[in-house]
Amino acid sequence: MYVVACIKQVPDTTQVQIDPVTNTLVREGIPFIVNPYDTHALEESLRLRDRFGVRVAALSMGPPNAEATLRKACSLGVDDAILLSDRVFGGADTLATSRVLSAAITNLAKKDEIGIVFCGKQTIDGDTAQVGPGIATRLGYAQLTLVDRIEDLDLDKKTIRVRRKLEGRYEIVEAPLPVMITVVRELNRPRYPTVPMRLAAQKANIEVWNNETLKLNEQEIGLKGSPTWVSKIFSPERDKGEIIGDGTNDPTGTAALLVDKLLDKDLLTL
């Protein structure tokens, strides 16, 4: 049985700035990282492998340099690392992306049945949280989003019970396999690669699947298959702050002043 982890290479957003003239992300010289939520998806896949002996495949759609993301996955111990890369996949929105990933998972299912597809709850660059549910919809899988704990997995009965972390409450739900799960950070603590695994990962075989492999209709993928168009990206203006009181010479008075301000703006009520 396959457990699939969908991972994405994203720019390290703490280092991303927006070009004020063109309103686009300045990506030059910005290092890429594995989308942090996806590292938890990957970790959970590996834990299920450790416990149940399932096979773990890491899938990533992206340009050729996204290979680095898959090498990282290899250094953590995935069995298969597959890069979905083709010019016609480029410029995809979440719908087109989920079509390519779904096709890849269907292709993978030719080798062995799919049990679980793990995705991070969202990426830190797009923040849509749509690709995971998109995959579930395309494949007709049950979708369990925002999962912070796997309560039970029964491979004989092919059911899974998970806890979903919702605002102010938890929800425990059960679904039949195969299932698509999006995960939150609380689910686990990702492992750290050993040096021998890192070195092996540098030479690991990364399969590349392009559209010759997936044979998707070019009108439904990439830029052409994306109904979403980004018209503008901009940083919201930030109002100038103010210095209140004289903290050095009158800390007590300044603190009182601060509390008054916060009360005025109604920021201290719960």
Place this chain on the structure above:
Amino acid sequence: MTSTQMIFIPLFLISGFFFLWSCQQRFKLVLLGESDDRTDQFSARLAGMFRYAFFQKRVVQRPYGLNHFLLFWSFLVLMLANGEFLLHGLFPALHYGKLPAPLFHGLLLAFDLVSVLVLLCVVLAFTRRLFFPPDYLDGAYSTARSGEAFLILGMITLLMVAFFGMNGAELTLGELPKEWMPISGAVGAMMSGWSESTLNATSGFFWWLHALVLLAFMNFLPRSKHMHILTAIPNCFFRSLETPVLPSREIFEEGSRYGAQQVDQLSWKDLFDSYSCTECGRCQDVCPAHNTGKPLNPRQVVHDVKVNLLRNGERLDAGKSVEQPLIGDTGEGSVSEEALWACTTCGACLNVCPVLIEHPGKMLKMRRHLVQMEARFPEELLNLFENMEQRSNPWGIAPSERTKWCTQLDAKPFVAGETEYLFFVGCAGAFDTRNKHVTVALSMIMDAAGVSWGILGKDELCCGDSLRRLGNEYIFDQLAQKNVDLFKEKGVTKIVTQCPHCFTTLKNDYRQYGLEVEVLHHSELVADLIKNGRLVLKNKVQEKILFHDSCYLGRHNDTYTAPREVLQAANGTAPAEFERHGSDSFCCGAGGGRMWMEEDAGSRINQARVKEALESAPETICVSCPYCMTMIEDGLKDEAATSVRVKDIAEVVAEQL
């Protein structure tokens, strides 16, 4: 052949054979260790051997060491006596009586006086162990007061008693010149009324007592902690000649393994060290982790290596799997992970060991194994490792923010061929809110003195100190290579740092990456600027300053005077000293990567140091390290000593500009 000979010769041969066999059994296990060349600089090694082994430089640094010094030298003198004793027993015709009379008499006098000295020393040793042992030897692990220790002392006593009994009888029989053996003479006087046959029997009895105890003593040596009698002298010869003792550079190739999981993955010198330990306990006395109740005792670590080697050695030699793991919680013979992570790498144990055992290196090798082969480490280190790998600083702050500290200042980039000093700001200096003040202070000082300096800005990477001490050599290696390449590309020849960790890493560790440039800690640069008259200070404020030595500036790099000179010049008076200062300084608790870890076990190291500081009621505690700054400031808060300030030496100087 006499009847004595007929019994003694086979006895001697058997015990001699057994002694050599014991030695061979033990020393062949040392060869299981990995190679480590300790044969260079022969004359320096020889000189060190005399300094540390024969003149016992470190042994005598503590009062009772003098007792050991006297015993050691008496032992050497009495080796001449015992050599003759054995030779005479084997070949009765051979004895010192054949030597010219003055030499013979001199030897007799020396043996007589030295033997009584040994008895006095042994009495003192007994008394100390029984009635006033040093407090650091309390607790479960205290072999200095074990049966083994008393057995050895008992044997030495018996040897001396037999010496005087035998000589007393022989003197009375008129076989030895009385006037050259005053003590034996006094013993002999007690036998003055005895018949010749009683005297002969007495002499024979004591001869055999002496012979048997001597052979037993010899055979006991390689099987006890007194093996150090055989190994301590060569161990001093094979000591590390580097200051600081550097870990080896690892080469990352497929199929290699990293660090030490088994005892044969330590170096042969690590194993020889374990045979040389006298279990005196000085390392545990000075260890900050042990002193604050952590599960680390450096003496125990060295002892565990020895026990593990003796337990697994034969099996490893035969290519079999080990009986007991080196790292784990399986009691004596294994080192727990908690103990390994408790080390601050402060080097106090290294600095105090009388036989120059290298404790931290062994623990580092085990850390390297845990991190690199098993990815097992305290969970709080995961963020550190990932931040270092992704953003090349411990906090994971964007590298573009490395220059934020100088937004108000005219800090220039380092320009090849134009700038003299590269100011390697360091992560704390660039990102830590409190420590940025030190960076600014040093910049102001250098500007005031007209120093040509520049920075690398966002291109500077963490030096990797914490990674290396924590055993994450793989990421350290990446940072070190990139930094060294950058220094070379920019043509850097002089570097100044404001952090002893950057300082030691750039100056010492990076030599393994081919970096040969002048690296200065800011205390050295500022001291020079003051001496050369380039920096003129107003010298108005006179604070009561207490100076705290940082481990990596002091013990690891022997820099004690520069920061004191700077403070003297800036404050008008010499700084006050901690009770433990200079090479005896006590760690703040943050070295060895401990800065990034929780300190749950025992009490806190920084609080211990702050309590020591408060005893001398300082107005300001002066530091020369960002980690010390954080730890001492936190310790003062815990002790509610809010009126005491913590300043870096650069800040004290900058106030006087």
